[in-house]
Amino acid sequence: MANLLDVNNLQTVFRTDKGEVTSVDEVSFSLKEGETLGIVGESGCGKSVTSLSIMRLLGKGGRVKHGSVKFKDRELTNLSEQEMRNIRGNDISMIFQEPMTSLNPLLTIGNQLMEGIRLHLKLSKKQAKLYAIDMLKKVGIPRAEAIINEYPHALSGGMRQRVMIAMALSCKPNLILADEPTTALDVTIQAQILKLMKKLKNELNTAIILITHDLGVVAEMADKVIVMYAGQVVEEADVYTLFDSPKHPYTKGLIKSIPHLDNDSSERLDSIPGTVPTLQHMPKGCRFHTRCPFATERCINEKPDLLQLKENESHSVRCFLYDSEQLDKDVREEVNS
Amino acid sequence: MSPKIKEKQKPLLEVVNLKKYYPIKKGIISKTVGHVKAVDGISFSVYPGETMGLVGESGCGKSTTGRSIVRLDDPTDGDVIFQNKNLANLSKNEMRKLRTDLQIIFQDPYSSLNPRKRIGDLLAEPLRAHKLAEGEEIERKVNNILEIVGLTKYHKSRYPHEFSGGQRQRIGIARALILNPKLIICDEPVSALDVSIQAQVLNLLKDLQKEFNLTYVFIAHGLGAVKYISDRITVMYLGKIVEIAPTEEIFNQPRHPYTKILLSAYPVPNPHMRNREQIVVEGDVPSPANPPKGCAFHTRCPFAQPICREKTPPLDGENHQVACHFPLT
Amino acid sequence: MFQYIIRRILIAIPVLFGVTVFTFFVINMAPGNPVDMYVNPSATPQQIALAKEQLGLNDPLWVQYGHWLGQLFQGNLGFSYSTREPVTSMLIERLGPTLLLMGTSLIVAYLIAIPLGILSATRQYSWIDYLTTGFSFLGVSIPHFFLGLGAIYIFASKLELLPTGGMNTLGGTTGFGDTFFHMILPVLVLATGIAGNMVRYVRSSMIDVLGKDYLRTARAKGLRNFIVTNKHALRNALIPIITIIGMDIPLLIGGAVVTEQVFQWPGLGQLTIQSIGSRDYSALMALNLIAAIAVLVSNLLTDVVYSIVDPRIKYE
Numbered sequence: 001m002a003n004l005l006d007v008n009n010l011q012t013v014f015r016t017d018k019g020e021v022t023s024v025d026e027v028s029f030s031l032k033e034g035e036t037l038g039i040v041g042e043s044g045c046g047k048s049v050t051s052l053s054i055m056r057l058l059g060k061g062g063r064v065k066h067g068s069v070k071f072k073d074r075e076l077t078n079l080s081e082q083e084m085r086n087i088r089g090n091d092i093s094m095i096f097q098e099p100m101t102s103l104n105p106l107l108t109i110g111n112q113l114m115e116g117i118r119l120h121l122k123l124s125k126k127q128a129k130l131y132a133i134d135m136l137k138k139v140g141i142p143r144a145e146a147i148i149n150e151y152p153h154a155l156s157g158g159m160r161q162r163v164m165i166a167m168a169l170s171c172k173p174n175l176i177l178a179d180e181p182t183t184a185l186d187v188t189i190q191a192q193i194l195k196l197m198k199k200l201k202n203e204l205n206t207a208i209i210l211i212t213h214d215l216g217v218v219a220e221m222a223d224k225v226i227v228m229y230a231g232q233v234v235e236e237a238d239v240y241t242l243f244d245s246p247k248h249p250y251t252k253g254l255i256k257s258i259p260h261l262d263n264d265s266s267e268r269l270d271s272i273p274g275t276v277p278t279l280q281h282m283p284k285g286c287r288f289h290t291r292c293p294f295a296t297e298r299c300i301n302e303k304p305d306l307l308q309l310k311e312n313e314s315h316s317v318r319c320f321l322y323d324s325e326q327l328d329k330d331v332r333e334e335v336n337s
Numbered sequence: 338m339s340p341k342i343k344e345k346q347k348p349l350l351e352v353v354n355l356k357k358y359y360p361i362k363k364g365i366i367s368k369t370v371g372h373v374k375a376v377d378g379i380s381f382s383v384y385p386g387e388t389m390g391l392v393g394e395s396g397c398g399k400s401t402t403g404r405s406i407v408r409l410d411d412p413t414d415g416d417v418i419f420q421n422k423n424l425a426n427l428s429k430n431e432m433r434k435l436r437t438d439l440q441i442i443f444q445d446p447y448s449s450l451n452p453r454k455r456i457g458d459l460l461a462e463p464l465r466a467h468k469l470a471e472g473e474e475i476e477r478k479v480n481n482i483l484e485i486v487g488l489t490k491y492h493k494s495r496y497p498h499e500f501s502g503g504q505r506q507r508i509g510i511a512r513a514l515i516l517n518p519k520l521i522i523c524d525e526p527v528s529a530l531d532v533s534i535q536a537q538v539l540n541l542l543k544d545l546q547k548e549f550n551l552t553y554v555f556i557a558h559g560l561g562a563v564k565y566i567s568d569r570i571t572v573m574y575l576g577k578i579v580e581i582a583p584t585e586e587i588f589n590q591p592r593h594p595y596t597k598i599l600l601s602a603y604p605v606p607n608p609h610m611r612n613r614e615q616i617v618v619e620g621d622v623p624s625p626a627n628p629p630k631g632c633a634f635h636t637r638c639p640f641a642q643p644i645c646r647e648k649t650p651p652l653d654g655e656n657h658q659v660a661c662h663f664p665l666t
Numbered sequence: 667m668f669q670y671i672i673r674r675i676l677i678a679i680p681v682l683f684g685v686t687v688f689t690f691f692v693i694n695m696a697p698g699n700p701v702d703m704y705v706n707p708s709a710t711p712q713q714i715a716l717a718k719e720q721l722g723l724n725d726p727l728w729v730q731y732g733h734w735l736g737q738l739f740q741g742n743l744g745f746s747y748s749t750r751e752p753v754t755s756m757l758i759e760r761l762g763p764t765l766l767l768m769g770t771s772l773i774v775a776y777l778i779a780i781p782l783g784i785l786s787a788t789r790q791y792s793w794i795d796y797l798t799t800g801f802s803f804l805g806v807s808i809p810h811f812f813l814g815l816g817a818i819y820i821f822a823s824k825l826e827l828l829p830t831g832g833m834n835t836l837g838g839t840t841g842f843g844d845t846f847f848h849m850i851l852p853v854l855v856l857a858t859g860i861a862g863n864m865v866r867y868v869r870s871s872m873i874d875v876l877g878k879d880y881l882r883t884a885r886a887k888g889l890r891n892f893i894v895t896n897k898h899a900l901r902n903a904l905i906p907i908i909t910i911i912g913m914d915i916p917l918l919i920g921g922a923v924v925t926e927q928v929f930q931w932p933g934l935g936q937l938t939i940q941s942i943g944s945r946d947y948s949a950l951m952a953l954n955l956i957a958a959i960a961v962l963v964s965n966l967l968t969d970v971v972y973s974i975v976d977p978r979i980k981y982e
Contacts, residue, residue: 042531057885060790088888101879105978106901116887151977156621167887186394187558191602191617213532216604220611239608257536258606259561268543269565271536275501 002073004174004207005031005054010067012046012053014279021279023049025231027067028306031224033174034205038222038239040215040254044276046231047211051177054209055092056084072174090120093168097180099160103152109136110148113167120171135166140196158189162196169200179211194220215258219243224314227251230277230287233306237315247309247317249292286320294321347421348382349552350406350520355379355415357401361626373626375401377576378415380652383520388546388553390567390584392560392599396622397573399556403522406554407441408432419520437467440518444525446509450497456483456508457493463516478515485548486511487541503534507541514545520552527562539565560603564588572596575633576625582657592657592664595634632662667973670981671966678962685958686738686951690731693950699723700747700945721747734951743955744948748941753952756937761919763833764933767926768918770849771856776911779861783868784903788895790873798865805862814855814928821851831930852929856922860914867910872903905976912968919960 012024024046031037039047052058054069056076069076071092076084093116096102104112113132117123123131129148136144139162152160161181168176181197182190194217201208210221218225218239225242227235227250235248246252256270274291277283286304289295298320306318358372376398383389391399404410406417408424417424419439427435443449450459460479464470470478480490486507497505506526513521523542527535539562545551557563563570570587572580572595580593591597601616618637623629629636635645644662652660701717709717718724722733737744743753779802786798822830829835829848875881876899884898919934926935934953941949973979 042533055886057882059882085888085890088886090888094883094886096879096883098879102883104880104884104898104902106905106976107898112883115884115889119888153978158621164883167883186622187560187599187602188394188618189621190604191615192619194604195615195617214604215532215606219606219608220604222608243606243608254532255606257533259536259539259565260606269536269540271540272533273537275503275534276531 003030003070004033004035004072005209006068006070007050007054008068008070010050010053010069011065012049012058013063013065014058015061018280022065022282023062023231023279024053026306027228027231027233029226029233029236031175031207031209034201034207036201036208036210036221036223038218038225039209039211039228040213040218040225041228042213042276044230044278045228047228048179049231050228051094051179051209051211054177055088055094057088086120089116089173090171091173092175092177093171093173095161095164095168095176095178095181097183099157099164099184102164103160105152107151108148109150109152109155109163113148113163113170116167117170132166132170135170136163138200139163139166139169140192141166156189157185158192161185161189161193165193165196165200169204169206172204173206175207175209177209177211180213181210182217183212183214190217197221215243215255227254230282231279232287232318233316234288234318235316236306237312241312241315247315247322248288248319249294249321250288253291286318296320346384348418349385349420350383350554351380351416351418352382352402352406353380353416353418355402355405355417356413357398357405357410358413371626373624374576374628375625376405376412377628379573379576379578380415381571381578381581383552383554385519385552386546386550387568388555388566390563390570391554391556391573392558392563392570393573394558394599394622396575396625398576398625399573400524402573403441403524403554403556407436407439407522409441433467437463437469437516438519439522440513440516440520441522441524442506442509442513442526444528446505447497447502450505450508450512452497455494455496456500459497459508460493460511460515463512467516469516482511482515485514485545487537501534502530503537506530506538510538510541510545514549517549518551520554523553523555523557525557526555528557528559535562542566560600572599575623575628577633578652578658578660579634580657580659580661581652582659586657590665592659592666593634593661594638594640594665597665598639632660667970667981671970674966674969678966681962682955682958686735686955687731689954690734690947690951691727693945693947694727694730696945698945700947702945734948738955743952746941746949747946748944748949753948756949757934757952757956760932760934760937763931764926764935765918766845767849767852767931767933768856768922771853771922772860772914772918774853775857775860775864778857779864780868780904780907782861783865784872784895784900786865786869787872787876787903795869799869802862802865802869805858806866807862808858810855810859810922810924811928813858814852814925817851817855818928831928833932848929852922852925852931855925855928860917864907864910867907868903871906872899875899875903878902901975905972908968908971908975912964912971915964915967916957916960920957 007030008028010024010027011022013020013022027046027050029037039050041047049058053064054076064077071087076087110129110132113135114128117128117131118125121131133144133148136147141147141159141162147155155163182193185193197208198221200206210218212218222239224238225236226233227248229250235242235246235251242251243255246255250272253270253272257272259269272291277287277290283290285301286292286295286299289299292299304318304320304323306316307323309315309317309322355376356378357376358374360369361371361373362368363370379402381389391402393399401410405412419435422435424432424435457479460482461475464475464478479493483490483492488504488507488511497508500508526542527538530538542553543566546553553566555563555566564584567584569581569583571578572587572593574595580587580591580596587596588600591600598616598618616639618639620637623633623636631647632638632645632650635641638645640663642663648662650660650662652658701714701721701723722730734744745752746756749756782798786795789795818830821828828851833848834844881894881898884894923935923938925931926933927939930936937949938953941953969981973981
């Protein structure tokens with residue numbers, strides 16, 4: 001099956017007062033129809049910028065400098081703004097982190113929901129309203145006929161996030177970019193929303209890119225995971241492999257540093273020392289070497305590439321520890337080309 | 338009772354029937370027509386050297402409880418007894434003295450650190466305010482505390498904005514710790530931090546507890562962190578306590594349906610467990626301005642019976658307290 | 667909502683009372699009195715004393731104030747000390763020109779400032795933005811008398827295109843065309859100041875809104891930029907502007923003291939200056955009362971408009 005989305009060697013930069021900074025660098029991944037890809041990383045690792053780069057919604061000062069984003073065999077980076085608008089909200093839609101601030105406070109739920117429906121599905125006002133009510137019911141909003149005339153402030157956070165999901169799904173997109181969709185919600189509400197997303201995804205066979213810092217959410221939802229650190233992908237694997245046998249020292253550290261509900265609380269937590277480097281002061285060589293317990297001379301001077309593991313071709317790691325002995329030269333050349 | 342608590346030890350902190358209501362005003366003369374019952378009559382004790390975890394979803398009153406204990410908010414009713422002194426009866430001067438023993442750290446230390454002051458001055462400030470040290474002594478104490486929380490004396494001349502979130506939380510901890518307190522209220526101290534940094538701060542808090550024999554009330558919504566650091570856990574829902582028990586018991590044999598649901602809702606970082614039996618409750622937390630009659634959880638409880646709609650269940654039990662008409666076994 | 671308005675009006679009454687007491691005593695503290703200001707220099711001291719006695723100026727201040735307040739409750743604002751006209755008819759005569767001048771100036775200012783502010787915000791750091799902020803800064807900082815005199819010098823004296831002042835050509839036609847002709851320069855001066863201030867508020871409010879999450883949501887739906895800016899952003903950006911407009915409305919009533927004086931515009935502003943000069947207590951009290959009412963009413967209006975425009979705000 002052909003890939004739905006192919007991101008290749010993406011580099012996104014932002015203009016700042018102190019010159020250009022690279023926020024996302026050498027990011028590549030692909031996604032099949034109906035697949036859920038989790039992007040994990042800490043704040044500032046570039047996971048949100050990656051999704052905004054795909055949508056070309058980087059705002060002032062941001063641009064994709066290198067690389068390609070192929071969606072259904074169309075190169076998104078080359079499309080005109082008009083063509084891109086036809087894709088946004090229609091073929092690819094987004095769900096954001098803050099349901100409290102992501103809806104316009106002065107427009108009714110119905111108004112905001114019907115905007116996209118009328119634009120992309122070319123429905124009349126009446127049809128669009130019925131369709132919108134239908135969508136609200138689908139995402140489990142009670143009294144949809146009444147809620148459609150309400151303003152966002154009258155709804156709880158969980159309900160607003162349901163509205164966001166209804167909005168994102170309304171034009172039956174092939175791909176949804178969900179940026180921390182449950183981070184701002186309470187645990188019991190998070191469980192509701194995740195359950196809803198699973199259900200709808202199975203019904204509609206939508207592919208999802210799920211951006212989150214919460215490894216628990218990834219473990220619940222994703223088929224495939226990429227771990228990002230300081231603007232780069234450091235590890236990519238299917239979800240089971242990633243949690244069962246993480247390879248990159250950063251991934252390992254991340255998994256070990258979450259306090260599990262089922263481990264003994266008298267144990268000390270493993271933590272990763274230091275802090276994430278800032279964009280302006282990116283370390284040379286491997287970007288993780290300043291915090292890595294296994295760093296060698298080579299890590300300080302040379303940049304590691306993202307390389308496939310010989311034992312499992314769907315598992316890639318950006319780390320010298322898995323370099324020479326485990327990799328074929330051929331594979332490496334293929335990846336680099 | 339957790340192993341740290343010896344038999345017949347006196348509690349360091351006792352919260353008795355604490356209430357914090359915020360009035361809702363209406364009409365031409367702003368008549369009070371009702372109350373938001375942020376905290377509605379809760380009681381618990383914290384023993385020296387232990388960590389009491391306080392968990393619940395937003396709006397359950399856990400932060401208000403913390404703020405009421407240190408008197409950042411004046412409670413509407415009820416008593417807070419700290420070191421055998423009822424804080425409500427203390428004069429301003431006595432309360433000031435007691436404050437050195439009773440400190441609080443916040444979720445976002447940045448907003449509680451004056452951005453125009455250097456770290457050295459920020460840390461010296463509480464010492465000067467309480468006249469606990471002078472001259473070189475201050476200098477020495479500040480250097481010492483910075484080292485204890487994992488910073489260096491070279492950080493003294495920097496301003497708060499020059500630090501990362503984790504480092505700022507370390508400064509927040511240092512500021513509380515420099516007064517040599519007995520009890521620290523930790524109000525969501527790691528919620529705003531990245532995962533890898535959370536672990537650093539949690540470890541630091543645990544180390545400090547051992548070293549200085551500190552007692553914590555640890556408020557959080559992330560159960561993982563609470564489990565890691567707490568000896569006992571109090572679960573709150575809509576301004577009331579639904580369950581208090583030693584950590585292991587809360588996690589292994591929760592007795593209140595809400596506790597069980599909360600635990601089950603927590604996403605597990607293990608993909609092999611994704612198809613586990615999970616109880617997902619429908620609906621939102623009701624508004625604390627208009628809480629349901631009877632047991633506040635009955636509107637969402639899968640086991641609710643007629644009596645739950647009528648009668649508020651009392652918090653019952655010895656070491657494992659639960660407020661439910663039909664506790665789970 | 668209705669209850670809220672009633673409550674606000676009830677609160678306004680003691681405020682107004684306080685304002686009148688304060689102004690009454692302050693005006694009386696100023697040196698001189700109406701009699702000194704308008705009597706014939708050849709009048710004998712006896713005549714002056716008699717005039718004062720007749721006007722009640724020798725009574726204690728609180729008696730005078732009580733008298734004034736009693737008249738007010740009967741709907742009587744008293745008679746002018748200098749012209750002997752009823753104050754009410756003086757005010758009505760002056761109100762029209764002021765409303766015309768200020769109303770036009772406010773409308774012209776907003777018509778210029780709001781689009782310019784939006785343009786400036788959406789093109790932040792472009793040459794249009796720099797030009798707009800530069801001019802708005804000038805507009806705010808140049809004093810009105812200076813701008814007014816400059817405009818008179820250029821357009822009236824040198825180019826002889828426009829009249830130097832007044833509302834109508836003396837002895838000429840009194841039609842609207844003539845008045846319009848006389849309005850151009852004062853409106854230009856007043857609108858410059860108001861617009862300069864407004865542009866800066868609109869710009870910063872718009873910039874603030876353009877960074878909001880819900881605009882990203884709107885763009886992610888595939889909406890055109892025009893709709894994102896004018897449907898989603900503008901409404902939100904104009905909310906804080908309501909406050910600024912609410913603060914401008916009292917100007918409308920109070921009159922532009924300096925500009926009216928410079929252009930000899932027969933409005934309330936000019937009347938204020940004249941009344942101060944002649945210590946015309948009753949006229950000044952009435953002018954102050956009107957200004958205070960204007961401030962309170964426009965504050966209330968601002969809040970009411972807020973609750974209509976913003977669904978998050980509900981008064982009870």
